Amino acid sequence: MSNELPKTFDPAEIEARWYSHWEENGLFRPERPDAQPYTIVNPPPNVTGSLHIGHALDNTLQDVMIRYERMRGRDALWVVGTDHAGIATQMVVERQLEQAQDKRTNYSRDDFIAKVWEWKEESGGTITRQLRRLGCSMDWSREQFTMDEHFNTAVLKTFVDLHADGLIYRDKRLVNWDVKLKTAISDLEVETHEVKGGFWHFRYPLADGVTTSEGKDYLVVATTRPETMLADMAVAVHPDDERYASVVGKDILQPITGRRFKVVADEHADPELGSGCVKITPGHDFNDFEVGKRAGMKPADMLNMLDANGDVCQTADGLVPDEFIGLHRFKRDGVNGARELVVARLKELGFLIPHVTRDKEGNETEHDAEPRTIQTPFGDRGGVVIEPWLTDQWYVDAETLAKAPIDAVRTGEIEIVPKAWEKTFFNWMENIQPWCVSRQLWWGHRIPAWYDEEGNVFVAMTEEEAQAQAGDRTLTRDYDVLDTWFSSALWPFATLGWPEKTDLFEKHYPNDLLISGFDILFFWDARMMMQGMHLTGKAPWPKLYLHGLVRAADGQKMSKSKGNVVDPLGLIDQYGADALRFFMAAMESQGRDIKMDDRRIEGYRNFATKLWNATRFCQSNGIGASDTLEAPAATHAVNRWIIGEVVETKQALDSALADLRFDAAANTIYHFVWDRFCDWYIELIKGNFDEETKAVAGWALDQILVMLHPFMPFITEELWSKQGDRADYPLITAKWPEPGAGIDAEAKAEIDWIIALTSAVRTAKNELGIAPGAKLEAFCPAPSALAKSVVDANAAAIERLARLTPVHFADAPDGAAMQIAAGDDAFILPLEGVIDIEAEKSRLAKALDVSAKEAKSLEGRLSNANFVERAKPEAVEKARADHAHHVAEVERLNAALARLG
Template sequence: MTIDKTFDPAAIESRWYSHWEEGGLFRPARDDAQPFTIVIPPPNVTGSLHIGHALDVTLQDILVRHARLQGKDALWVVGTDHAGIATQMVVERNLAAEDITRASVGRDAFIAKVWEWKAESGGTITRQLRRLGASCDWANERFTMDAGFSRAVLHVFVALYNQGLLYRDKRLVNWDPHFRTAISDLEVETREVNGKFWHIRYPLEDRPGYISVATTRPETMLGDMAVAVHPDDQRYKHLIGEMIRLPITSRLIPIIADEHANPELGSGAVKITPGHDFNDFQVARRADIQTSDMWNILDAEARIVAPPGCGVPADLVGLDRFEARDFIVKLLDEAGALEKVEDRVIQTPYGDRSGAVIEPWLTDQWYVDAKTLAGPALEAVRSGDIRVVPETWKKTWYNWLENIQPWCVSRQLWWGHQIPAWYDEDGQVYVAESEAEAQALAGDQPLTRDTDVLDTWFSSALWPFATLGWPGHSNTVRAEPVEPEVAERQAPSFSSSGAGSSTALRQAQGEREIVHTKSLVSRHYPNDVLISGFDILFFWDARMAMQGLHFMGEKPWKTLYLHGLVRDAHGAKMSKSKGNTVDPLGLIDKYGADALRFTLAAMESQGRDIKLDEKRVEGYRNFATKLWNAARFAQSNGIGGSTTLEPPRAELAVNRWILAETVKTIQALDLALADLRFDEAANTIYHFVWASFCDWYLELIKPVIGNTVRAELVEAPSFSTSGAEESSAALRQAQGERNESPEAQETRAVAGWVLDQILVLLHPFMPFLTEELWHALADRPNDLILARWPMADARAIDPAASAEVEWLIKLVSEIRAARSELNVPPGARLHLFASDVSDETIDRLDRQHAVLSRLARLDSIQLSPFAGTGAAQVVVDEATYALPLEGVIDLAAERARLAKGAEAAEKERDGLAGRLNNPAFVEKAKPEAVAKAREDHDAKAAEAERLRAALARLG
């Protein structure tokens, strides 16, 4: 295949991805090979690809493609999360457009609607992952609500309950009044809101006087159960144990001592409302106030209720909490209990989906004893059984797990895994994996199933082993994926009626279910590595470790790699409100998936946030184009794919040098990938391809392989192909017809072998470009995705040859730099005088005379000092080289230009240094302004140094 003149990513990406997937190449049959396993953090089924996903998936794909090239049995488990609240919101919104509510259709019909939506619209993100090049095992795609996974979820719930590690309790939760459900901390976003701080007088019961308390939520005072003061606060120590009267309700509450009250803040006294504040709940528990005695003065929609004995005025009952707030403030003012009001910025929690203000709410929920489960997860990291990269996150891991609270796992939704608990008329609970098992436990008593579903994180915590078929009921290795029309008919395994799906439907699901051998878990668990954003360290990573260690008796993965956030070019966090989000699909459309992938890898530096600048993506698109043009240059000169895995034999120094550079690159890349240094790996292959191979090796070998190509094809360094209309096939034929020298044959063999190694090494980063060139350069028996990763054969390293070519490159580079700095016309040919040269350098100058003259544009090379003046000076190793410029440039004008430029750069450098040495500027200016000043200072300092060096060259 003749390589096209123009590199067009769009033309090759969809073609190769379809080829790989349809050919089953993402999971070749390698049952006897060393397993390598990675699981994708399951994206929400409602989601679409954002730049964070792109980073996460790119890093995973690099590792799995690398493992596949190493010959391992590489399994990349892929799937989506049912995303309870997000999915329910989407479907409810769709129904609302038809003036339908979920209440009006009922639970079973609503769930059926969700499955319909999932079949039609739930695959958006998986299609987008394909555009990025994710080589997942799509033939075994999983979904957290598929039949097999649901079975695992219910099994775990029942097992934890029977072990006493899962229980029902009344505690505070984050309550979303819009969705009327508990939500996790991850689903809460805190915003700064302009609000008020109301100071209220609580009168003492038996004496004149009062205690002043302050609150940002006056409506919660209706549920106050105490006022706390610090036990050492001398102002209130004598009042501890006495009663005070709650304004509006006239209810008496005690004054208690607790260190939660800070004497330095406000009045030093704090109202305690355990039913509506997480800190207050803990204070009340320490004061032996029973949960059953705590008052909840809001209903599920955050409207005022009146618990018996609470004293809530009838006029307040039924009001929305914010309406009630205004009413209560008015009543306090009228009663003379309102001391003062302050304006204050308040940190306010909002539901990230609903946009409603979240209410701490006292309610009955299901909880997991997370503290007990956390113990082995702590020890696994402490002992090194789980490797955490970067290690700085270990401290965070320890801190959270050592202070972990009970985990609320129930949600008041309809979409999700319905909790397998049934109640009799007396409230006795029966937990079992099916209604039939629960009924057997209850005897002939009628049962009602719990209407709640499980937290999405509860099911996703089982992802590393439940996706592998655990607990397992089949001997079939693999099955066809569930087809969309079948998925559309698949209802959840357990419906709200308790009877579950019909027998026929369950049978149909079982027949189409994704199944595995019983050995799949033992072969691929634990996984090798988990790639995760640090922001879900607690919500997902730690819980996977807890559940994996508990149920499998072993860690879920050997290594946990935590990457940072992708920020905008200025380092600001991306958000739709700021308008600074980056659409990865837009970047792929513009620059290609390979360029985006390489950018993300090159900028990923073990946990540091990435400042994504589109110019970097454009730059790596140029890198892809450079390799494309280099391959076209090679093809046009009769250089094709290699026929051997071993490096070819080489006699020429330039060929021995490039073989050594290739081996060093393989060694460096192996080390970087083993250490999960993605940036180092990407930069290693980048510099080798761009500089060593394209800029130097192809330039150095042009005289050896012959002048069979037009100048447009061989111009360094870009290897542009514009204007080259001749057929490369004809050129190759012409080359084949002539009698080539052994040196030319050797060089073509070496160049082809090195180019093959480049394509293999670069494939994990740029899979589309490399696969296309792999097939263009030769007829191959296998695709590149299944090629062999190169071995770093140190025998190919020849120190003497490497030293000579590196000396040549350095000398040419110095001469070119001098010519450029001194404005020597590109076409001017100069004389080179060499003094203080060693015998080794003399030999090198003799052997490399022709190459040096061509690359440095020299007319002669003389082994003697230059006696005159006005020559550019270049020093390489022990030798000094002079390039006379009299008559080539205007020496006086050039000296004046350089001196003026140096003075201007030094002036700007010193001015910037003055600003940076000024503490007022560094402390008060915006961080980006300070960073820009430092960047400008360094640039001007470098410019001044370069100009002074150029001036010195002229003598």
């Protein structure tokens, strides 16, 4: 055959060649104007990004679905593109400038943005090239970018329309402020780290001679952030705390500033924690901000003691002493900051309550603070402690926009898979806070708002429209840009041409499915629901699938700091893209986290090699491509059986993919290929390659290539092309199986019986140390009708596969023997002269004793809570695996002894 396969399967050469062929020939989205649409949008990776293992999982699952639906004849569109990633991209370009002893502020805004575009054209395509390595069949001809002109129009229109609807507004609230990047950032960009710090206790004097019920003229407050005292505006106590009932509403003094403020009653104060009194700094703490609002403070009146750099500035009441102005919030470059000076001054004034420790001898030592490990927020890119900062920003009324998605999930209009995530979704959406959408950056979608000299705001698509609203007043445009989640929330429809009612939009919106990690359920998925339902009146998709995380082999979360990050490109280089993809699909079990396991990936590489070799075997015996979708006519039981196996596999695959059970789908096709086709069918047909068998075998192999293609596109396309001359009909656009046949119960019973008999003989031989090739005589005293008919019709196959000859339907002679079963039939295999029965019994008994003792010992260790809780996780895992192994060995060895009587 001219298309004969080489002996060795080389993934790298195949992958590069086939991906280029698919893309260059437009096969990712063939022209199908009348076909039913099927649409997925890819979560747009950052333009600065590179492929990580989470991308490999996410995109594999999407590609499985898009290739599956393409083969089912749908107009399958997988929208691909990248996000402009405001902060990340601006940082990349600023770092480049720094390396050249340059900086952003040396340029005008427009000139800097031009440099970003220049970087994007030169270096912004890394991850899209890497997605190709994975085999992602995306419509690259329509690659999108969130800063493209049509997308920018969609973003501006969304802002203008939401503002007109009263759903976008400007407000003074607390934000996560990154003092290094000098911008507000989202919760997603905040990482919590454990930091060693202190817990200080201070006395705040009550004013006007007021005392507590205990006769004290002060309240004790405790804090991990003493520097914020410069902007304190209240002290809170719990409404039911009788110790302080008499001082609620009374004045109290902040010792350094002399600021006079109230003691307020609020449930935020925990009577069981410390003194039960909490200092309230509404301009620098998210909880305090809410307490302040409940106490009647307006955000505009809340005090701010820090500037954008995290340095102390004067508060609106002018009470911060001059010596603090300009100090950084913390110690920096060896110079004490506001924190250190606040503690020092309060200590000098006698308001610090020291933390006292005692050594073994009872000697007391005073410390300024009690040591504490504090959960501290850091910016994921700036790398500095986040400061809750009171500032004017643009907000979206997320509470109003969340109502429609909540109803959609409750009514089933949107199905979340796995369903367990619905509870989390409702909890977050029903308690949603205003969404801060402004960022203090240059790179991004600039907010379409203009201000006159009096601060009046005019929102419009263009400056000309804003000027028309303002009349002859001089306008200045808002300097801020929009949060990137604001623009990516439009991804399912703006990528299709919205706000224009394009043919693409009309056909492919709503999309059919969204696949994403659970970690962006709120940051992206929920926001697409909110924007999609408000702006288009339709849910963006009927089904949302949330997959888990890919973890290190020991179950830990991957991170660069731990050094356990896995590079998917390295795995592709080592094992091939198909093996990595199959691993991802086979391990994805409806949202559960996946543990990396190189041995499993290697196993799937071996699976690909087995299919390669099976195809080479078919070629060497004249078995080529099929020319029919329907199963060929078959008379031999083995051929009728394999046709039925194809039918069953296809049905199971369809069912699994309909339910998004990727693991079930992958394991279904794996076991059919490895067990049924390669291990049994090929063995059963050896020596009988008549025309019927060649036709059925070629057809069955074609069905394998089609059903396996969504998971392993490269090897299947290569084998498809080598099985016959069908260049005009590549596998990527082949039709999903339509066998036009049923399951032949008689053939299934016959072949399954042969398989059961052969498996039983092989297992028994292995247990008793009998050579696999040894031929044994067999006796079946009470055969079923099935046994008689199968043995009569398949004596040669039974001799070749099970190595049984002859098979007698009669009582066995006396003497040592072993028993096996096939279906309901019992067989006795004499062992006289085959093995030393007594020696084998002794060997098995010794092995049984060893495994039984090991199993009992390990059981005792695993039932010891001390071991399970304190030992290293890998040690516990190994003990469990060893215990399972020895339990199985006990069962196996008992069965082997039972065989010997």
